[in-house]
Amino acid sequence: MKIRVSTLASALAITLSGASVAQDGYVVPRTEWGVPDFQGVWRNNTVMPFERPAELGTKQAYTEQEAYELERAAQSAVEKNNEPLDPNRPAPKAEPLPPVGNYDLFWTDRGMFLPTINGEFRTSAVIDPPNGRIPERVAGFAERMRDLRAGQPGPNDGPEGRGLGERCLQSFGNSSGPVMSPVMYNSHMQIVQSPGYVTIVVEMVHDARIIKITDERNPSSDVMQKWMGDSIGRWEGDTLVVETKNYNHWITYRGAPTENLTVIETFRREGPNKIIYGFTVDDPSVYTAQWSGEYPLTAMDEPVYEYACHEGNYGIIGILAGARRLESLGEDYGVIEIDQ
Numbered sequence: 001m002k003i004r005v006s007t008l009a010s011a012l013a014i015t016l017s018g019a020s021v022a023q024d025g026y027v028v029p030r031t032e033w034g035v036p037d038f039q040g041v042w043r044n045n046t047v048m049p050f051e052r053p054a055e056l057g058t059k060q061a062y063t064e065q066e067a068y069e070l071e072r073a074a075q076s077a078v079e080k081n082n083e084p085l086d087p088n089r090p091a092p093k094a095e096p097l098p099p100v101g102n103y104d105l106f107w108t109d110r111g112m113f114l115p116t117i118n119g120e121f122r123t124s125a126v127i128d129p130p131n132g133r134i135p136e137r138v139a140g141f142a143e144r145m146r147d148l149r150a151g152q153p154g155p156n157d158g159p160e161g162r163g164l165g166e167r168c169l170q171s172f173g174n175s176s177g178p179v180m181s182p183v184m185y186n187s188h189m190q191i192v193q194s195p196g197y198v199t200i201v202v203e204m205v206h207d208a209r210i211i212k213i214t215d216e217r218n219p220s221s222d223v224m225q226k227w228m229g230d231s232i233g234r235w236e237g238d239t240l241v242v243e244t245k246n247y248n249h250w251i252t253y254r255g256a257p258t259e260n261l262t263v264i265e266t267f268r269r270e271g272p273n274k275i276i277y278g279f280t281v282d283d284p285s286v287y288t289a290q291w292s293g294e295y296p297l298t299a300m301d302e303p304v305y306e307y308a309c310h311e312g313n314y315g316i317i318g319i320l321a322g323a324r325r326l327e328s329l330g331e332d333y334g335v336i337e338i339d340q
Contacts, residue, residue, distance in 0.1 A: 028238045028269050031193055036238045038191045038198070038267055038275060041304055042297040044180065045111035045187035047074045050293075052124030052132025059123055060132070067114045067121035074112045081105055109185040115296040117276055125181075126293040134254075135289040141256075148257065156323035159316055164250060166316065168309035170227050171204035174253065177228065178244050178263040179279040180295070189297075190304045198233060198240065206307040211242050222246055229263070240267040253281075260285040273299040 029037040047070055052059075062070065082105050114121050124132035153161035165172025173183035180189070186204040193199075198211040211231040218230075229244040229251075242265040247258040266278035275297040282290045 026269075026271055033195045035193070035235055036240070036269060037193065038240070038269065039193050041188060041190045041300040041302060042275060043182075043188045043300050044277065044295050044297050045109060045182040046296065047071060047111050047114050048122055048125060048295075050125045050181060051134060052126065054131075054133070056123050056132070058130045058132075060127060060130075061120035062114070062123055064121065071113055074110070078105060078110070078112065107185060109187065111182060111187070115274065115298055117294050117296050118270070122294070124293070125295050126291060128292040129289065135287045135291055137256075137286060138284070138288055141286060145256070156319065158320065162316060162319075165205070168205055168313075170251070171202055171207050173204075175204040176200075176202040176207035176209060177279075178231070178242070178265050179253075179281065179293075180265075180277065182295070186307065188300060188302075188304050198242075201304060203304045203307055205309055225249065227251060229258070229261075238268060241265070242267070253283075256283070256286045258283075270296075 031037045031039075116122075126132045126134060129135060155161045159167060163172065164170040170176065171183075171186075174181045175183050175187065180200075180202070183204065186202075188203040190201045191198065192201065196213050198213065200209045200211070201207070202209075207228065209228045209231060211233040213233045213235070215234065217232050225246050225248045227248050227250075229247040231242050231244040233240055233242045235241070243262065244265070245262045247261060249257075249259070251258050253261055261281070261283040264280040264282070266276075268276050268278075270276050277295045277297050278292065279294070280290060280292040281287070
C-alpha cells in the first residue's frame, strides 16, 4: 500500500501542533523508564458529534453559551425520558407500533458534557477537512461494495451473517478502534504501560489492543492480521504516535473494507485529567482525501468492569431459530408485516 506521505505528514502536524498547549505550569508525569505516563482509566463519551452539522460550515468551536445550551439540551432529554410514567394516563392511540429499542436509560451512558480541546468547545471530532465532514467516497465504491456483499451470508442465514459486535467478537461502533470512538455505553478504557508497550483495554467487549513501541514493524503482521490491526508506536517528544494497519479481513471501518486502511493516532496529555486523542484516516481506495480529528479523554476514578457479553444472551439463538421456523412454514422472513 502506498501512503500519501506528504499529506499524511501534514495531517499529523495538525494533531501535533497543539502539543505545547497545556495548562499553565503543568508538567507531564513520567514512568519509571522516562516516557510520558498515560496510565489510568479514561472515558471519551461527549455530546460533541463525530461529524460537524452541515449548517455550521467551517465553524470549529462553540461559544461558551452555545456549549452550555448543547449540554443542557442533552441533559434535559435524559431527564425527560427518566420521568416516571403516570399510572392513570389514558390508553395510547391506535397507530402503527414504533420501533422497539433494546436498551433503556438504565443501561446507557451517553455523553452529556463537552470537554474542551486546547481551550475550545469543538463542534465536531473531525477537524480536517475544515468543514468537519468525512470526505466523499471514491468513484465506484458503491459498486465495489455491492460486488463484495454478493454471495455473503444474510443476517438470518447463520451467526456469520451477524455483526462482530453482536457476536461479541469485537466492540461495536468502533469503540476499541482505531479510530476509538464513543458509543451509547461503556465508552471507558484503561491504559497500561510497560517498557516497550502500551496496552489499551476497552470496556466494550473487553477488547485489548497492544501497541508495541518500536522503529520497525514485524513482517509477519502482513500474514497474522489482528482484529484491531497491527499497531506500532513511537515517541515524538511527549506525544505517542501510533500507526495501525493490516487488519483482520472481517473488520470494516464505517462500512468499508480495511485492507488498504492506515490510521495514525496521537496521544498527548493536556492536563492531569485530560488526554487529547488525535487520529488521521488514510485509505485511497475508500476516501477521496485523508481526514483527521481529535477527542478529549477524561480521567475517571472508577474501574473498568468485566464485559460478560454472552452470559444469558440468547438473542442470536432466538433470531436464527425464528428464521428456521419461518423457513419451515415456507414464509419469507426478510420482511415481517404486523397486522394492525
